[in-house]
Amino acid sequence: MARQYSREHEWLDVEGDTALVGITEFAQEQLGDIVFIDLPEVGAEFDKGDDIAVVESVKAASDVYAPLTGEVIEINDLLADEPATVNASAEADGWFFKMSISDKSELDELMTADEYKTFIESES
Amino acid sequence: MGAERHFRKWCNAFILLEQRLNTMSVTKQTALFSLHQELGGKMVPFAGYDMPVQYPLGIMKEHLHTRAAAGLFDVSHMGQVELSGDKVEQKLEALLPADVQALKPGRIKYSFFTTEDGGVIDDLMITKDGEGKLFLVINAGCKEGDLAHMRKHLQDVEIVEHNDQGLIALQGPQASAVLSRFAPAAETQGFMSCIFADIDGVNCRVSRSGYSGEDGYEISIPNSDIDRISRLLLAETEVEAIGLGARDSLRLESGLCLYGHELDTETTPVEADIIWAIPKSRRATGGFPGAERILSEITDGPKRICVGIKPEGRAPMREGTALFSGDEQVGTITSGGFGPSAGHPVAMAIIRTDLKEIGTALEAEVRGKRLPCKVADLPFVKQNYYRKPK
Structure with a gap:
């Protein structure tokens, strides 16, 4: 399935009942140099819109919201020691976590790559 | 969890802590605004001004570059105030604990206006320009309050705010090599001293001071010339433009207090651990607001x-x-x-x-x-x- 995007500047690769999630290249640029990422624990459950992770840049902390309702089933351990991976590779090596999808209807609100591009142009 | 709220959060990520200083509804621009835009500066409201929080280099590299070579900062949002009048040195001592009367012409001291309760109204730099003539640099967010405070308490002193001048800081181990190409006298001027030097035909106030923990200068330049002189300095290979983000990380690593963070009206200079700036003479005589509490805290510990x-x-x-x-x-x-x-x-x-x-x-x-x-x-x-x- 093609990559999808949330209005909260996350990308999602949906595969069956799971989604791999990270923040977009655009979000990475807005945040600047990332020095720490507080990831959720495996097994933790979230509702769509909950605070699920925190990204710390040199200057400030920014919340990341759960793009879907579900349970975290895997996190990217690389980010604990190498948070700057997200600056270098936000949409590949810098993925944040994999989560199960409780409510597939939430996927309808996600955007395609083209829609997301238009979205960030209209926002900035 | 609205998308707009979230988007704002991301975009304002750098300024959340500073927003309380941003009390004005309309942001002002410094004389370097168009230069910041040209350089790709990410502009944010700070203490009532539209200021670059970072340039495309990013806070991390801007910080490291300043420590390795030289960084140019626009600090024109800070207040530049000239005080003149008979016995102005003695009169200012009634508002702060520096030994202003002992200050020699061309020398700079760090000090702070104190409240009657021993808190800090603002911290500032005082330069003695000559007998009866002082030059102060005060924090952007405290300008109005400081000016009102001085107008109320300094009798028969002329107080002139220099909005016609901007201020840049050139900081880092290469700052001296760079500036002395334009103003040779800057090379050997002492730390915390001030000279007037010609830079590209303009008479500038050059202070060997700053807030990065590195060697460097703060240069006061007429608004009409500050863009041109900033570009001249930026054209030197050692120099990069540096935003407020790295200014903050540089001062924090260097253990320097920032007003609104370590310093406020509820915190005494003893609590802020900056009593090195209260000389023996003033500890002996007092005579500044809050002296009773501050001096007893120095003796007994805060x-x-x-x-x-x-x-x-x-x-x-x-x-x-x-x-x-x-x-x-x-x-x-x-x-x-x-x-x-x-x-x-x-x-x-x-x-x-x-x-x-x-x-x-x-x-x-x-x-x-x-x-x-x-x-x-x-x-x-x-x-x-x-x-x-x-």
Whole structure:
């Protein structure tokens, strides 16, 4: 399935009942140099819109919201020691976590790559 | 959880801590505004001004570049005030604990206006230009208050705010080599001294001072010439434009207090641990607002004190984070972030004085979790000020 995007500047690769999630290249640029990422624990459950992770840049902390309702089933351990991976590779090596999808209807609100591009142009 | 709210949060990520200083509804621009835009500066409101928080280089590289070579900062938002009048030195001493009367022409002292309760109204730099003539640099967010305070208390003193002048800081180990190409006298002028020098045909006030922990200068330039002179300096290979983000991480690593964070009207200079700026003469005579409390705290020790905090892990501990010893809250982080040169998170905090020993283990409550940290020696990175060769 093609990559999808949330209005909260996350990308999602949906595969069956799971989604791999990270923040977009655009979000990475807005945040600047990332020095720490507080990831959720495996097994933790979230509702769509909950605070699920925190990204710390040199200057400030920014919340990341759960793009879907579900349970975290895997996190990217690389980010604990190498948070700057997200600056270098936000949409590949810098993925944040994999989560199960409780409510597939939430996927309808996600955007395609083209829609997301238009979205960030209209926002900035 | 609205998308707009979230988007704003991301975009304003750098300025959340400073927003309370931004009391004006319409932001002003400095004379370097178009230069910032041309350089790709990310502009944010700060203390009523539209200022660059960073350029495309990014805070991390801007910080490291300043420590390795030289960085140019626009600090025109700060207030530049000339005081003149008979016995102005003596009169100013009634508002702050510096030995202004002993200040020699061309020398600069750091000081702070104090409240009757011993708190700090603002910290500032005082330059003696000549007999009965002083030049002050005050914080942007405190300008109006400071001016009103001085107008109220300084009788028969002419107070002129220089909105016609901008201020740039050139900081870093190469700053002297760069500036002396334009103004040769800058090379050997002493730390905390001020000279007037010709830069590209313009008479500029050149102070060997700054707030990065590095050698460097603060240069006051007429608004009409500041863009051109800034471009001349930026054209030198050693110099990069540096935003407010790196200015903050540089001063924090260097253990320098920032008004609104370590300093406010509720915190005494003894608690902020800046009594090095209160000379013996003023400790003996007092005669400044809040002297009674401040002098007794110097003798007996304050109840709480400003210290460095080194988080044990990689998570930064931000301003407002509560610090615990066991179950008891014993202090609060006043500034916190990542130290690019230190290579780890760094913070400053005000804590109970009995816990100030370096190495004392404390816990910080970050997002509901208790994380270990230790009281640390300040500065985190060795200060690198100029010393005149003997």
